[in-house]
Amino acid sequence: MGTFDTTTPEPRVASLLLRRPLRLGLAADLTNLIYSQGGRILYHDQVVDSDSGHYYTCLKWNASDMKCPDADMTVRLAALFGDGPDTEWSVRYSDQPMRMAVFVSKDPWCLYDILARSHSGEWNVQVPLIISNHPDLKHIADRFGIKFMLFSVNKENKNEIETSQLDLLKNEQIDFVVLARYMQILSGRLVQAFPSRIINIHHAFLPSFPGAKPYHAARERGVKMIGATSHYVTETLDAGPIIEQDVLRVSHRHSVQDLVRFGRDLEKIVLARAIWSHIQRKVIVHNGRTVVFD
Amino acid sequence: MGTFDTTTPEPRVASLLLRRPLRLGLAADLTNLIYSQGGRILYHDQVVDSDSGHYYTCLKWNASDMKCPDADMTVRLAALFGDGPDTEWSVRYSDQPMRMAVFVSKDPWCLYDILARSHSGEWNVQVPLIISNHPDLKHIADRFGIKFMLFSVNKENKNEIETSQLDLLKNEQIDFVVLARYMQILSGRLVQAFPSRIINIHHAFLPSFPGAKPYHAARERGVKMIGATSHYVTETLDAGPIIEQDVLRVSHRHSVQDLVRFGRDLEKIVLARAIWSHIQRKVIVHNGRTVVFD
C-alpha cells in the first residue's frame, strides 16, 4: 500500500469540533479535562470572531489510554459546553473512519482521484458506494471493487428514486456525500438529510460565472485567471458555504480546450482539499460560511 | 535616479501593434521590410485566433539607424497591411514617451506607486496632470511637482466640468488616462474620447462582487481568495476588456480590515502591471477582450 504505513498501530485519535459563544477559561477547562482523563493533545486551534464574539475550536488528542470510556467523556464534555443557545459540538474517534458516498455522472477525473486517495490509505475514509445517473464510470467502480448503483432519473420516477437513494445511504451508514461532477440537482429532501455533509465541486471561481458553460464564458470575457470552488450544498444553488478555492493564470494564448483542461485539474485538487478538511474534521459551518482550520 | 540608467543613450525603439485577418507570408514580408530599412528586430510575438482566423502581432525594432524617415515607413507599412475590413495598426517611437493623466479621489496607494515608477525612470512615460474630485491628494502632486486640478463635481456642473476636463486632456496632449481609485463614473463623452485608452482598477475579481463594498461582500460570503482586476473603461460599467487580474489566498482568520489591506496591495500591483503593458504597447483590444503580449 505504498508509503502510507498501515501496519504500525496508529494511535486512537479523538477529534472535537465546537462552536459556541465565547466563555473565558473554557479552553483551559477543556484541556484540563482531557489531560486529567489521560489524553495527550496533538492539535489545538481556536478562533474568536471579533464581531460576534463567537468561539470556534478544533481539538485532537491521543485517546489510546483514556481513563474513562467514550460515553463518559461525552457526558463530561456536554457538562462543560452547556446546552445554551447557538452551541454545537461533536467528537469522533479515528477508529471509526467516516463513510463516504460518491455521486458521479460521466466525468472520471475527480472519481479516480478520490478512489486513489482512499484506496492507498492517504485518506482515513471508507467508500462503500458510488451512485450515478449514467453507466459510463461503472468500469472504474469495478476496478476498485466498489458497489455502483445506477439510477436513470426522469420526471416521473424522480421522487421514488430519491427514496431509494436515501435508503441506500442509510443502509450503507453513509456519513457524508461527495458530488464528484454529478450533473443533476439534488432535491431539498436529500440536501436536508445531510446538512453541511454534501460536498460539491463547482467548475468556476464562485461567485463568478455560475452558469453551465463557465469556461466558454471565461474565454469570451477574456479573464486572466480561472478558478474552481468546493462548497457544501444547500438548497440555494451554488450558494453554499465555500470550503476551498483555487485559481490558475491563463492568457489569450489558451483555447477553451486549454481552459477546460486546467479546470479539470483545479476541480480535482480543490475538491480533494475540501474532502481532506472534512475527513480531518477541520471544518465548522456557521452563518453560511466556513471556518477551515489549517 | 537609482539604477534606471538614463545617461547612456537608449536606442530609439519603434513598436508596432497590428491586428487583421491572417494572410500567409505577411510576417515574413513585414520582417523583411524592417530589415531592408535598417531596423534590427528586438521583440516579435504573434498570435492567431484559431476560431476567427484573426492575426495579432507586436513587433519592436531598433529604429536608431533607419534608412527612411518615419513618415515613409508609415506609408510602406500601410501598403503592406492594406485597408481591408477589420484591420487596425499603429506604430510609435520610444523618443515620444506617452503622456498619462491620472484621475484620483482620496486613496493614495495607487497614485504613490504610479508616481514612484514614472519618476524613477522605471516607466518611460510622462505624467503632466492629475485630476481629482477631492483636494486630499494635492500634497502628493506637489511633492512630485505635478499639476493638480480639482473639480468639485455636482449634478448642475457635471457637463460643464467634463468640457473643461476634455480641454485639459487635449491641451496637455494626453495619450491615455488612468483611474487610480477615482470614485466617480465617467460620462460616455469622456469614454468615447479615449477608446481603449482609459485604464481602471477594480477592487474585486471581476466578474464577482461588482458592487461598492466588495471586501465586505467577500467576507460575508466566506471566500477563500480575493482579487483585483484592471480593465479598459467602456460605457458599460465594469464590463470593459480585462488587462490583468490577480488574487491572494485568505481565510476565516482575516477580518474585513485585513481583506481591505490585501486588496490595496493587489490593486496597486495589478494596476501597475496593466499600465506597464499599455505603455510598452503590448495590448490589443478586439471583440471586447484583450491580447496582452508577454
Added chain:
Amino acid sequence: MGTFDTTTPEPRVASLLLRRPLRLGLAADLTNLIYSQGGRILYHDQVVDSDSGHYYTCLKWNASDMKCPDADMTVRLAALFGDGPDTEWSVRYSDQPMRMAVFVSKDPWCLYDILARSHSGEWNVQVPLIISNHPDLKHIADRFGIKFMLFSVNKENKNEIETSQLDLLKNEQIDFVVLARYMQILSGRLVQAFPSRIINIHHAFLPSFPGAKPYHAARERGVKMIGATSHYVTETLDAGPIIEQDVLRVSHRHSVQDLVRFGRDLEKIVLARAIWSHIQRKVIVHNGRTVVFD
C-alpha cells in the same frame, strides 16, 4: 470512458518541433508548404531567443487530407530546414501515440494519477510497462492490467539488471520514461539511451533543498512556501532542464506531515503538467534549458 469522447473520429494531427538558427521567411515557407500539401494549421507558436538568434517553433496541423505521404513530407521538411549546424527537428502523427514506461518504488500518488489520465483518454498515450524495485505497487498495475516488472537491484546485479531493463524498454518500443517517485539513481547508460526523454519529479523547488529530506529541511528553515520541480534527467543529479514547477504557501502552523501532504499534491500535479507538455510535443530542450510552448 467518461467525457473524453473516443468514438467520433479524431483528425490525424501532425506535430512538428524545430529549432535552428533564425532564417527570415522560414515561417512563411513552412506554412506555405503545409497549406500546399493540404494541411490545415491548428496551432503555431514560435520564439526567437534575442541573445542567440536561435529560432524555436511548434506547429500542428490537421494531416487527415494530405496530398503527399508522410515520407514525402519528411523529405520536403528536411529540404526546407537544411542540415546546417545546431538544427534539430522531428515530426510525429497523432495516430502513433507515444509509448511511456513508468518507473516506481513505493509511493502510489503519481502512479495512480498517471494511470487515471492515460486510461480515461485524457492523455493520448500508451502505458504498456511499469518497472519497479519494490513489489508494493504491483496491485495497482494489476488493477489497470499493465505489465509490472520487479527488479531487486543490488551492487552485484546492477549492471545486468540495467541491460534487462534496456531490453524491455526496447522490446516494448518505449518512447519516453517517467520516474514517478522512483527512489533509485539511473545509470549513465540508461540516461544516454533516452536523452531528454526521461522525466523526473523532484520533491522540492529546485535548486533549493536538493537533499533527501527536503520537507524536513524546509520546515527547519522556516520557509513560507514549498515547491516541486519536474525536469528531464541528465547525468548530473537534479540539474536537468526544468519543465515545470509550482509552489504552495505554508506557515508555522504546518507540521512536517502537512508539508509532506502538500508536497504529494504538488508532485502529482507538476509531474502531470510536465508529462502533458511532453506528450503534446510542446517541449524543446536546448543549452540545458527548455522552451515549453503554451
Added chain:
Amino acid sequence: MGTFDTTTPEPRVASLLLRRPLRLGLAADLTNLIYSQGGRILYHDQVVDSDSGHYYTCLKWNASDMKCPDADMTVRLAALFGDGPDTEWSVRYSDQPMRMAVFVSKDPWCLYDILARSHSGEWNVQVPLIISNHPDLKHIADRFGIKFMLFSVNKENKNEIETSQLDLLKNEQIDFVVLARYMQILSGRLVQAFPSRIINIHHAFLPSFPGAKPYHAARERGVKMIGATSHYVTETLDAGPIIEQDVLRVSHRHSVQDLVRFGRDLEKIVLARAIWSHIQRKVIVHNGRTVVFD
C-alpha cells in the same frame, strides 16, 4: 492624507508577544488579567509547537481604559509569565509608534514604497532617518523631508563609520532597521546591536540562487518561477529567519530584463509585508525561524 483616517481618535492598543514553555491555563489567566484591568481583547492568536511543547502567543487589547498604569501591568504580566528558562515577552502600546531607519544604496523601488506607506498613514511607524552609501536617492529623502545621511564606506574607515552609524541609530531612538536594497554587508557589531530587528529583502527565493546575480542564474537555469525572500539579518549571510516569501510564474518568453522587472515588484511587496508584520508585532523569532501570526 487619503482614506487612512487620522482625525478620529484611535483606541490605544497594547500588543503582547510571548513565547515560553506551555503551561496549562496560562491563556485563561492571561485573558482574565486583561479583562480584570479593563482591557478589551481585539486579537488573540496562539500556537503550540507539538514537537517542542513551546507556546507562542500574540495578544492585542484596547488599553484606552486600563485601571492600572502601564508599569503596574508590566509587573503583573511578569509575575504571570515567570522568569523560567526559554521565556521571552514584551508589550508595547500603539501611541509609541516604532521608529524605523532605512538603509539604501541606489535602487529606489523599495524606498518609495516604504515612504508612501509610512507617509500616508497606512503604517503606524515613524521614519526619521535614511542611511546610504551612495548619494543617488537623496532627492527622494528630500521630497519626503527625511534626514539622509551619506557614508562613503571603504576599508580604512569602515570601523569608524559603523561607530557613527550606531550613534545615529541610538540618537534617533531607532527601534528597527530595514535594508531596502542596501548593497553592503553589515558588520557583526551592527547586527548584534539589533537582534531580530534588521529586516532584509533578498532578491531570490532563498535558499536558491544566493549569489549576486540571481536573475541571470535563474534565466540560465531555465526556472519556471522566480521569487523573493524577506528575512531578519543574522551574522550568517542570507541565513536569517524568513519572514515572508513570494513567487511569480515565468517562462522561456521572458528575458533577463523581464525577470529583473518582476523581481523588483516581488521585492517591494514581500518586503512591505514583512515590515507590516514586524510593525504590527506579529513576528516571534525562535530557534532560527519565525512564527508570523496572520
